[in-house]
Amino acid sequence: MRETTMRRRDLLAGATGIAAAGLLPAGQAAAQPMPRFPAGFVWGSATSSYQVEGAVDVDGRAPSIWDTFTRQPGRIADGTNGDVAVDHYRRWPEDVALMARAGFDAYRFSIAWPRVIPQGTGAVNPKGLDVYDRLVDGLLAARIEPWVCLYHWDLPQALEDRGGWHDRDIAGWFTDYARVVVARLGDRVKHWPLINEPNVHAIFGHGFGNHAPGRTGWASYCAAQHHQNLATGMALDAIRADRQGLTLGTIVSMQPVHVAGPNPTDADRAARDRFDAAWNRCNLDPMVHGRYPAVFERDFAPFVREGDMATIRRPLDFVGVNYYGGAFVLDDPNGFIGGAGFGPLPAGTQVTALGWPIVPHGMVEVLVDLKDNYGAPPVYIMENGACYDDPAPAGGLVADPERTAYFRAHLLAAREAIARGCDLRGYFAWSLLDNFEWAEGLRRRFGIVHVDFETQVRTPKSSFHFLAEAIRASR
Numbered sequence: 385m386r387e388t389t390m391r392r393r394d395l396l397a398g399a400t401g402i403a404a405a406g407l408l409p410a411g412q413a414a415a416q417p418m419p420r421f422p423a424g425f426v427w428g429s430a431t432s433s434y435q436v437e438g439a440v441d442v443d444g445r446a447p448s449i450w451d452t453f454t455r456q457p458g459r460i461a462d463g464t465n466g467d468v469a470v471d472h473y474r475r476w477p478e479d480v481a482l483m484a485r486a487g488f489d490a491y492r493f494s495i496a497w498p499r500v501i502p503q504g505t506g507a508v509n510p511k512g513l514d515v516y517d518r519l520v521d522g523l524l525a526a527r528i529e530p531w532v533c534l535y536h537w538d539l540p541q542a543l544e545d546r547g548g549w550h551d552r553d554i555a556g557w558f559t560d561y562a563r564v565v566v567a568r569l570g571d572r573v574k575h576w577p578l579i580n581e582p583n584v585h586a587i588f589g590h591g592f593g594n595h596a597p598g599r600t601g602w603a604s605y606c607a608a609q610h611h612q613n614l615a616t617g618m619a620l621d622a623i624r625a626d627r628q629g630l631t632l633g634t635i636v637s638m639q640p641v642h643v644a645g646p647n648p649t650d651a652d653r654a655a656r657d658r659f660d661a662a663w664n665r666c667n668l669d670p671m672v673h674g675r676y677p678a679v680f681e682r683d684f685a686p687f688v689r690e691g692d693m694a695t696i697r698r699p700l701d702f703v704g705v706n707y708y709g710g711a712f713v714l715d716d717p718n719g720f721i722g723g724a725g726f727g728p729l730p731a732g733t734q735v736t737a738l739g740w741p742i743v744p745h746g747m748v749e750v751l752v753d754l755k756d757n758y759g760a761p762p763v764y765i766m767e768n769g770a771c772y773d774d775p776a777p778a779g780g781l782v783a784d785p786e787r788t789a790y791f792r793a794h795l796l797a798a799r800e801a802i803a804r805g806c807d808l809r810g811y812f813a814w815s816l817l818d819n820f821e822w823a824e825g826l827r828r829r830f831g832i833v834h835v836d837f838e839t840q841v842r843t844p845k846s847s848f849h850f851l852a853e854a855i856r857a858s859r
């Protein structure tokens with residue numbers, strides 16, 4: 385990782401901003417005005433409960449799988465955890481003020497299941513919902529629309545102990561929990577993405593094992609994937625039966641998948657298709673078309689019971705897409721994701737500090753894919769952002785020209801997707817705040833607002849000011 389970072393710095397020496405990131409030819413960067421977006425386009429920022437809240441043992445919250453996982457030696461790169469994170473549980477009023485200052489009109493956050501139903505099923509802890517109740521009121525008072533995600537990976541540990549996402553009963557457990565939250569907040573919260581990135585939770589948490597709960601294996605991945613799909617379908621029906629007028633959807637991580645290198649073989653092309661199916665299609669194909677991708681149908685079969693596919697195939701009011709970059713793959717029998725492994729990046733491709741390739745046009749590709757292959761649903765980019773090793777605050781500002789360039793290039797891509805007929809209705813930046821970046825810990829920063837993890841002081845970065853300006857210019 386250090387090597388990647390150094391190479392990147394060398395490449396950038398002497399240049400600044402978007403031109404430095406190789407996203408626009410030098411000279412054009414400053415001149416390129418931000419485009420207007422259609423009226424009503426939603427501008428938001430996003431966080432998730434375990435990554436920002438802290439306060440893991442207050443007001444009746446029980447442990448989640450991430451509390452357990454972060455305590456296992458060697459799991460988190462820098463040995464940190466979310467015990468304190470950025471103390472959003474207490475400091476949310478200051479954070480809402482920052483959102484208002486940037487001009488965001490929406491905030492996507494998630495609810496911690498172990499606060500609301502600490503044992504996962506059974507007794508509800510009303511105190512666990514109080515903070516969200518106040519946050520929702522605080523947002524509305526600031527004219528910021530709350531978008532509430534019901535599950536962003538922090539499963540109650542008590543449920544993991546009962547089998548977690550391997551037990552098909554979890555579809556019912558999740559539905560009961562969802563109904564409790566909607567009953568409390570549904571009078572004020574209209575937009576509900578149900579589960580964040582079931583694909584990533586299944587791949588990393590239940591297949592590859594580098595995320596909580598650390599389960600491994602392909603069958604484990606398939607089980608977790610199928611039961612999240614089932615939970616989504618069941619909860620959609622239950623919420624709709626309980627309350628009219630809500631906008632319900634899901635969030636998938638999508639990346640365009642291409643064969644790496646100049647001389648692809650048939651095996652490489654087949655590997656690309658498997659990677660694409662595993663990453664991009666094992667949620668959307670069942671939800672929209674009522675079937676798993678043909679290449680994996682046999683792998684899912686042991687978990688699919690009569691009637692499941694009809695339960696899963698429910699109308700989605702929107703699809704949320706988390707977009708970071710593209711995948712360039714080659715055939716690799718040892719590769720976890722469909723027997724594909726990462727190959728060389730196309731010449732000239734820049735990477736972020738995590739080594740993730742920067743592929744703005746890939747955002748257009750995945751949005752066109754949704755238009756052409758999934759019935760053109762209303763779509764929101766619900767996460768987009770980049771990790772960089774930011775300098776310390778100086779004079780009340782953190783300069784992050786590379787992240788700013790990343791945002792600019794992706795907003796231009798979003799506009800292009802709209803011009804190409806995609807029903808893209810909003811854009812949420814990841815993330816409002818530096819936070820706990822899962823297996824990477826606190827050392828990896830994605831925020832548009834810098835957080836000093838010792839003092840909890842918040843300092844807007846230049847990307848925050850860029851987005852504020854882009855929002856103003858877009859209207």
Ligand code: GCO
Pocket residue numbers: 432435580581584637706767814821822830
């Ligand atoms: C995800 C999660 C976020 C991450 C972000 C950066 O997409 O993995 O939704 O919680 O922090 O994507 O990795």
